[in-house]
Amino acid sequence: MSLGAVLVIVGRLLLGGYFVQAGVRNALKFELHTGILDKKGVPAPRLSLAVALAVQVLGGLSVALGIFPAIGAIGLIAFTIAANYLYHNFTRFTGAERQGHLSSVLTNAAIVGGFLLVIAIS
Secondary structure (H helix, E strand, C coil), X not given: CCHHHHHHHHHHXXXXXXXXXXXXXXXXXXXXXXXXXXXXXXXXXHHHHHHXXXXXXXXXXXXXXXXXHHHHHHHHHHHHHHHHHHHCCHHHCCHHHHHHHHHHHHHHHXXXXXXXXXXXXX
């Protein structure tokens, strides 16, 4: 196996694995996140959260295991954009809180870049 192939596998495992663990972690805080989504006016917050968690876990597994990784990456790009809008919309904050959310948005933009690379090589 070439070095490039090994790097692709390790990169997919790291990127996808992050979302699997995040989805499981978020599922353990289901009521907290449902309440946040409800306060933000998201329709059917329990169902919306369940779908989001499924996208996190299944998309993460898809990318990590290389099973239709482009489809998993597309789902996780959509999830990441939605998370930025709902949770990290830095334009709604000021001061240090704004900086923290801006940092999350920029980190998520880099993650989206990683998913674009997954799509490109799939």
